[in-house]
Amino acid sequence: MKKQLRNPGLWLALAITAAFALWPALASNRAYARETSFTILKAVAFAASLNILLGFTGYVSFGHIVFLGLGGYVGFYLMDTFGLHLALAALAGGLSSAILAFLLGKAILRLRGAYFALATIGVNEAMRAFIKNFEPFGGPIGMTLNFGVYRAYGGPDQALWMAYIGTALLTIVVVLVSFLVKTSRFGLGLMAIRENEDAAEVMGVVAPNAKTWAYVLSAVFPGILGVLFFFKNGNIEPRDAFVLHQSIEGIVMVMLGGHGTVLGPILGAAAYQRLRGLLLVSPLFKNIQLAVAGVLLLIIILFIPAGAVGWLRTRFSRLRRVLV
Amino acid sequence: MKKFAYWIMVMALLSAFLAGCGATEAPPEATMAPETEPTAAEAEPTAAEAEQPAGEEQTMVIGFTTSQTGSYNVSSLRQVNGLMLWMNEVNDAGGITLSDGTVVKFDYKTYDDESTTERVQELYTRLSTEDNADFLISPYSSGLTAAAALIAEQYGKIMITTGAASDSTYKEGYTLVFQAYTPSSRYLTGAVDLLAHVDPSVKQLAFVYENDKFSTDVVNAANEYAESLGYEVVLFEGYDSETKDFGPFINKILESGAQAVMGGGHFQDGSTFARQVHEKDVDMNYFALLVAPPEPDFADLGDAAVGVIGPSQWEPLAAFTPESAAEAGLEWFGVLGSEFDAAYQAAYDEEPSYHSMGGYVAGQILQKAIMDADSTDPEAVKAAMEAMDMLTAYGRINFDTSPEAHGLQIGHSMVYIQWQKDDAGNLVKQVVWPLEGKTADTLYPKP
Numbered sequence: 001m002k003k004q005l006r007n008p009g010l011w012l013a014l015a016i017t018a019a020f021a022l023w024p025a026l027a028s029n030r031a032y033a034r035e036t037s038f039t040i041l042k043a044v045a046f047a048a049s050l051n052i053l054l055g056f057t058g059y060v061s062f063g064h065i066v067f068l069g070l071g072g073y074v075g076f077y078l079m080d081t082f083g084l085h086l087a088l089a090a091l092a093g094g095l096s097s098a099i100l101a102f103l104l105g106k107a108i109l110r111l112r113g114a115y116f117a118l119a120t121i122g123v124n125e126a127m128r129a130f131i132k133n134f135e136p137f138g139g140p141i142g143m144t145l146n147f148g149v150y151r152a153y154g155g156p157d158q159a160l161w162m163a164y165i166g167t168a169l170l171t172i173v174v175v176l177v178s179f180l181v182k183t184s185r186f187g188l189g190l191m192a193i194r195e196n197e198d199a200a201e202v203m204g205v206v207a208p209n210a211k212t213w214a215y216v217l218s219a220v221f222p223g224i225l226g227v228l229f230f231f232k233n234g235n236i237e238p239r240d241a242f243v244l245h246q247s248i249e250g251i252v253m254v255m256l257g258g259h260g261t262v263l264g265p266i267l268g269a270a271a272y273q274r275l276r277g278l279l280l281v282s283p284l285f286k287n288i289q290l291a292v293a294g295v296l297l298l299i300i301i302l303f304i305p306a307g308a309v310g311w312l313r314t315r316f317s318r319l320r321r322v323l324v
Numbered sequence: 325m326k327k328f329a330y331w332i333m334v335m336a337l338l339s340a341f342l343a344g345c346g347a348t349e350a351p352p353e354a355t356m357a358p359e360t361e362p363t364a365a366e367a368e369p370t371a372a373e374a375e376q377p378a379g380e381e382q383t384m385v386i387g388f389t390t391s392q393t394g395s396y397n398v399s400s401l402r403q404v405n406g407l408m409l410w411m412n413e414v415n416d417a418g419g420i421t422l423s424d425g426t427v428v429k430f431d432y433k434t435y436d437d438e439s440t441t442e443r444v445q446e447l448y449t450r451l452s453t454e455d456n457a458d459f460l461i462s463p464y465s466s467g468l469t470a471a472a473a474l475i476a477e478q479y480g481k482i483m484i485t486t487g488a489a490s491d492s493t494y495k496e497g498y499t500l501v502f503q504a505y506t507p508s509s510r511y512l513t514g515a516v517d518l519l520a521h522v523d524p525s526v527k528q529l530a531f532v533y534e535n536d537k538f539s540t541d542v543v544n545a546a547n548e549y550a551e552s553l554g555y556e557v558v559l560f561e562g563y564d565s566e567t568k569d570f571g572p573f574i575n576k577i578l579e580s581g582a583q584a585v586m587g588g589g590h591f592q593d594g595s596t597f598a599r600q601v602h603e604k605d606v607d608m609n610y611f612a613l614l615v616a617p618p619e620p621d622f623a624d625l626g627d628a629a630v631g632v633i634g635p636s637q638w639e640p641l642a643a644f645t646p647e648s649a650a651e652a653g654l655e656w657f658g659v660l661g662s663e664f665d666a667a668y669q670a671a672y673d674e675e676p677s678y679h680s681m682g683g684y685v686a687g688q689i690l691q692k693a694i695m696d697a698d699s700t701d702p703e704a705v706k707a708a709m710e711a712m713d714m715l716t717a718y719g720r721i722n723f724d725t726s727p728e729a730h731g732l733q734i735g736h737s738m739v740y741i742q743w744q745k746d747d748a749g750n751l752v753k754q755v756v757w758p759l760e761g762k763t764a765d766t767l768y769p770k771p
Contacts, residue, residue, distance in 0.1 A: 031479075032453050035446040129564075132535055140540045140562065141490075144470055147477065147497030156478040233441055234496075235470035237537050240441045280443065281435055281450065289436065290393055 009324030010179045013263050017044065017175050020270060021168035034164050036277060038232070041164075043273045045171040045225050046246075047253040047265035048178050052218040054251065055259035056187055057211060058194030059109070060117045062247050063124030064222065067097035069241030070127060071223025072230040073137050079231065080143050086153070086162060090227040097223025098216050105212035112197070121244065128242035142237030150234075163232040167225065174221045179262045179324065181217065190214050191260070252297060258307030262324045267308055272297075381419070381427045384700055386411070386690070387457025387481075388432070389447050389472070391464050394439025398591075399679045400464035403487050404434070405672050406683030407461060413667070414691060423698050430687075437463050441471045448475040457481065458700065461686050462501075464679070466490030466508075466538060473501045482706055484689050485731075486682035490541050494724070494732035502709050502723050503733040504686050508538060511635050512546035512586055514738050515612040518633070518757040519584050520553060522768045526610070528558045530582030532573050532597075534589020535562035539614060543587060558582050567593055570600045578606065588613030595625060602628030609769035618741055620675045623751045629743040631770030633756065637678035638685075638718050640665040641755045641763050642739050649715035658688050661717040685718040742767055 004010065020040055027033030050064050071093030078084040078092055108119040132140045153159040181187040189210045192200035201207050230236040249272070257268020275296065279289035304311045313320050388407075391400035411430045414420065419429040433455040435447045444463060451457040452475060460476050462469040462485035469488035476483035476498075483501050485493070489508040494501060519526060529550050533543045540562065547557055559580040563573060577585055585608055588594035594616025601608060602625070610633070616622055617634025640661050649656035659667075664684060668676040690705075692714060697704035713722040713735060722735025740757035744767050754764035 029453050032446075032450050035449040039443065039446055140535045141492075141537045142467075144492045144496055147474075150474070156474055160474075160478065232474075233445065233471045234474045235441070235467060235493075237467050239536065240467060243440065243442075246442075277443075277446070280447070286436055287392060290438070 004180065004183050007179075007183070007324065008322050009262065010176075012322055013175050013179060013266055013324070014172060016263070016266055016270075017041075017172050020044070021171065024164070034161065038164050038167055039277065040270050040273045041167050041171045042225060042229060043250075043253060043269035044266050045167065045174045046222055046250050047257070047269040048171070048174045048262075049218045049221040049225075050250045051254050051259060051261075051265040052178060052181055052190075053214055054254055055261065055264070056181060056190040056194065057214045059112075059211065059215075060251065061120040061218075062117050062251070063120035063122070063244065064218070064250055065243060065247040066120075066124040066127045067101065067219040067222040068226035068229070068246075069124075069131070069238075070100055070226070071097040072226025072236055072241055073131060074223075075227030076143055076145070076230050076236045077137055079149065079227075080145055083149075086159075086166065086227070086231055089231070090166065090224045093227035094220045094224035097226075098220040101216045101219030102212060105215040106208075109208065109211045109215060120247075124242050124244055124247065128238050131241070132238045138236075140238060142235065142240075144235045145231070160232055163228045166228050170221060170224055170228070175262065175266065177217065177221075178265075181214075182262055182324065186210065186213070194260070252301075255301060255305075255307055256297065258309030258311070258313075261307070261309045261313070264307050264309040271308075381429060382700065383429050383431050384458040384694075385456060386430055386432045386459050386461055386687075387448070387451030387455055388434050388461035389437035389444060389451075389463045389468070390434050391439040391468075392436040394437075396439040396464045396468075399487060399677075400439070402677050402679040403464055403683035406668070406676065406680035406685075407432075407687050408683075409664075409668055409671055409680075410684045410687030410691070412671075414687070420691060420694055422694075422700075428694060428700060433457055437468060439465075439468075441468055444468050444471040445475050448472045449479075452476070452479040452481050458702075459484070459690055459705075461683075462486060462488050464488070466493060466541075469493055469501075473498050476500055480702060482690075482702055482709070484686045486686040487679060490538060491729075491732065492541075495729050497727070497730075499730050500706065502689065502731040504682055504689060504718075504721070504736075505637055506733055506736045506738050508541040509545035511542040511614065511738060512612065513549045514740050514757055515586055515633060515635060516546060516550045516553060516555070518740055518766065519610055519612075521757075521759075522766045523583075523609070526583040527554070527556055528580070528582050528584075529555045530559035530561075530577050530580050530585045531557060531587050532559065532561050532563065532577065532585060533587035533614070534565055534567075534593050536565055536589060539587070539589040542614060546586060563593070565589065565593065568596060570597050571604075573597075574601060574604055574606055577608070584608075584610035584612075586612045588616060590614070591616045591619055591621070595622060598622075598632050599625055599628045611770050612740075617743065618753070619677055622743065623753075626751070629751060630745060631742065631767050633740055633742045633766075635738040636741050637736070637738065638681040639678070639739050639741055639753065639755055640676070641741075641753065642717075642719070642761050643763075644715055644717055644719055644761075652715060652720075654713060654715040654720060656716075657692050657714045658716045664717050681718050685716060685721070688716055688718075689721060 023037050024030050024033035053059050053061055074096040075089035075093035078089045111119055131137055150156045150159040153162055189205040192205050193207050197207055253269040253272045254265045258264025276293055279285045279292055285292050309323050313323050390404050391397050415429050419427045421427050437444050460481045460483040463472055464487035466488045469485050470493045473493055477500055486504040489505045491507040491509050531543045533539045594613045612633040617632050618636035622629055646656040693705045693708040696708035710725045720735035724732040724734045739755050741753045742756045743751055744754050746752045755762050756766040
């Protein structure tokens, strides 16, 4: 553990994450910086969580957003119906996603490659259909948080800051966990599975268990994130909670930064979201921002398939110790 | 590692495909650009302008997001077209002159919300803080509006909502959000009243509706209302938004023995539903659908459109005039419906839908509030809105001021249109309800 903590790569990853988190404190327009930073941190936390499954284990989940949606729903319901505090609701959201991932892991992690990827899409769609018909969660209408709930946290301003700080702390925890997984025996087992699952099992890796726990770990953080996001949003609907293309964006962010690295998803998510954010408000590109983002990504991914961090690690071997 | 290279290629193609899909949804006929685009807001913020001495021009910035991409694209752009038309008319007419001589003109700032809640709060925060918007207009749709309402309230910005019919946002304790649309809880209640009027012998109803927030909100309220009038609801069935085959639902309607059917959801599903009912030659006396029938494009269904009834927030035929305002004891404000219709068609070369009028009336509400308040101070404008009770080409505007439902629209009522054939055999929309605004008798039973 001590040796792990001495790794400069960990501190670089944490420092970059902390810089994003602290940016609103230094910005002249703190509120807008908070909103922009929230979007980036949310993306970083989601991509880094997904990377545990996608990058370390080699399993592509096209429906990972299901954990954000389910966690968001469970937490929102507890806050709306029972007046539970945001922190407890967030933990409950994370727990519910972890349980779903555990149960799913036992079933669909037996599948490999494209079959697993397709199954995850099915899970997302099935969960959306279920929630749409689940009356306690408002069915297709969803739920709206009473404005009075925000007053209990000191008003909407305080509540939005609370959601932001929660997201910032969560993102730092995800990055730390990601690093610990990568540098642990468990992480080595996952990477062995990624390279050759059969060979890994021959070498003593209990693949089904390792994959399941990787899946659980990659699901728990999006669950918490969902609660924080929808609390801030004030409203949750099936349409917004299980957006399939957000899963795909998550994969793009991981690939862009460098899958299987700790720093990659951070840089990939930040770059992707910042690019989207700038295009969205750019007078020149705001009407065609999705098309421009798509073309840029296509170019980057085609020419740097290992992602930014992967490319740097290959090109400059001395940086490998820092760029974990 | 080879499989990763494979996935990379798949992802790249998928992302490009998705981006392409999102960016090409804008229909060519719906354009947001006004003929004369004000640009003052980009030059300097308006906070300072609020303190300008009397007699000078003051530019108020209106901030809003537009769904330039995504599923709300068409309706949202039409809404913005209506707002832009109002803004140009007011600015071209020299703005609003207050009693101290200050001339108030308007400018706007808008960004693409992509029809998702993902960045709505970020963009409304930018509008409120970075762009210094003085007033806000809601995004299109209730879900996006709920997210924006929190930001409006946080920064003390008045937000006029249009295209956001769901009741729930206005019952959550907000004080600065004012609704232009008739709430969804009253969308189909008039259709039930119309049915009772045309055929009091009908007692069995079926609701077949899109399983989404808006449609479910509407039919839940209509169901409750119908039952309170003694109707027996023999079928209450939701369908998925992507439904293309309504055969199973049509069979259920036939099995239920319902004499009247209400429901639908949005344009695509509603049009498909109506077409398949016609193709299967279903014996249905009364058929009322949400959203789709008032759209001009619904006429493309041909004979399948005949007899279909739909609630509309506004129709060009609706005869709201200064005279009807005087009869109702209300103050009249703004242009006639026919004048709006002509101006809109001249500006955008398309027929206005109620979404267009929704955008236009949102501007009118703000204009009237500033005139009544004789000030641009948010507190005074808010008080003027709370006291507002006027008739416009869109209909009556009056807001609930109780703490339980502050800002909920209580003055405006839906009109109900029915597609009928004129003497020449052409499909025309007729207003059939309420009776005081009708342009033709209801075609009943539906052919």
